[in-house]
Amino acid sequence: MSVSLGHARRRPARVSRAGSGVDYERRWGGMMLLPAVLVIGALSIVPLSRAVYSSFQQTSPLLPSKFIGLDNYIAVIESNAFFTAWLVTLKFTTITVVLTTLMAVISASVLNSSFRGSSLVKPLVLLPWAVPGVIAGVIWRWMFNNNYGAINTILHAIGVIDEYVYWLGEPSLALLAASIAQTWSLLPLSIILILAALQNIPEEQYEAARLDGANSWQLFRYVTFPYIRTAVIIVALYNTLMGLTAYDIVYTMTAGGPGTATSVISYFTWSISFTQLNIGQGAALATMMALVSIVFIVGLLRMLPKGALSDVD
């Protein structure tokens, strides 16, 4: 069973093997799902419930726990850092989603064509996927180092810059640098998804369009894009969620700085919980973050063509 990423298509309801086939399938289907539901319940729902519970408590290793109602929510909303962190998160997410999606479409299009060395390049595309976010953060911190980073060295060597750029010390550059690192990390999966969709486009569609006199842009707009639209939306959805919950790359690369320039909401949540030892407020923030993420997910899912995520055999 796989998920269709190409054109949505309707298909007739499956004919059951027996009169009560639908009920039989539902019953067995439910049972087959049970292990997954139990695992998800144990690993997601229980911690989530615990976080929601903690968000209504005074929770700190240095103080006794007690119920404090909405105080944690009020305290974090009233703090200046809360809105700053959301603003930074939205900027970071927007940059990474736009960059990743565009680069994924372009890269996938290139990879979809035949060229010399493509069999070598394709596996290499996967490489960043194999690098954990924490390691990616460290690598990119070194790359952007203002004294001995590879980026300054290369840009200086080819004459693009006269003096080394203070990438991680300047607020706007630090956000851009973190966004580039996040894009690098997200790109492989995005390319794979779009490439898979591209490879489902029948060549006859292009031939027919060319016969009708379509130029390159029209080929993309009227042939390619409709086929990859679902994949692009899924890529955007995934990258939006990754942007909203980004933590590891920021943590190791900039530690939220300089100032609050890269203090995304996940980092702010971690900081309140484990440096300020206010786990209750951290839980309140995490709960709010989950709610906002759900809003984004629902919004993006509504953009999908009807039936786009239906199963195909």
Place this chain on the structure above:
Amino acid sequence: MPTKNSFTALGVSRRAFMHSMGLLGAGGLLAAYGGHGSRALASTDVNLDFAVWTYAVDEVESNIRAWEAANPGMTVTLQDYPWDHYKATMVQRLATNTPTDVLYNNSSWLAEFVGADWVVPISKYLDFEKYRDKIIPYALSGMTYNGEPYGLPYYADIASFIWNPTVAKEYGVDRAPTSWDEVMEMSVSMQGKGLRRPILWEFSQINPSSLDEFIAMSMSRGGEVFDADLNPIFEDPDSPAFQQAQFMADTIEQGLAATSPTENDAVRAMNSGQHVFTCMYNYNLAAMNNTGQPLAGQFKLAMMPGSTRATLGYVRFYSITSMAEARGDAVTAAAGNFIESMGGAPDGTFTIPKKWAINRGLGFGVLPLFDDPEVIDAFSTWVDVETLKEQQKLAQTKNEAKWTGIWGDFMLRELSKIFAGETTVAESMKASADKARELKERYQ
């Protein structure tokens, strides 16, 4: 219409991919089994879970293996975390009861860790009194809370003013500055002659060293950040800490100073020849002058600029956790023995502190090593020992309470905002003072 999935799209078959993943998974399982296996072998004996920050891990492991060899049946599982993430990681580890028996501790967090009931007095598990008189006063003070000692020193050191006279001379400066005004004047002069950023601050908003170095420099101006009753005293624009924050902000704003987030980065940056002045933990001078570095031998210790020339003295130490205590007498006995071997002198000599001093230039928390000829010889290769002794005499400790570690993290963020130009020094000092008062009221 042919349907290709994500794997075939890349020319990788699903079978090959799953096979690779299966191998990786099996490898992980084997690794995990191996880890448990080693613990199971020691089930009748004792295994200690030891958490450290990442520094010379190979040497730590060598010390551990030596202890294990000397104590059959005892094993140690070592886990290390980067220094700038260590405290937050330990909070998570200890708050979630992740097995931890012995850990590296820091005077800045001691009160907090005691308040959370995460560490226990060391005197319960080793004869601390035989060491009390041998420990440097600021180290003893840093390991003590409410009159109880909580460890033996891993090392004790000071924050130092380090400079590069060779590069300075190239740009017309031929002596170390004696005041912060001189640091500014010399830096402006060197910048005018082409040295872009003569000053380097080791600064990151999650690096605890950055706060220690800021406080050390404030001490050199004649003050700390809290009074004896832990009231904040840095809101006043004439206060040493306010002035130091303003000084650092000015150097960054005027493009005289660069920042490096960690000490490793800072040591490399100093060795790039692009900076002359910095303030760092003293042992970094040994790292800068290490023969493997490009500019080895060029870096010198100078007395801290400022009216008092004072600096911060600090201690890092081995502590036993309350989790170890809960595991029973065998574990606490092993932990006490292990800590004495690492930080004490079980056979009359401080073998491992001496090793750290000779091999890595780490300061020591015990007085007898000051007169050890081997240590003096080793230190002489990278630092002027007389200047070091003079500076050490002026070392002071910070006033700490169980909320000051939390405040420290907040203060670092405020300093970061100042340096990024988001706030003024006055705004951030006020915010930090308000935070200190709020925390004091909340936790005391």
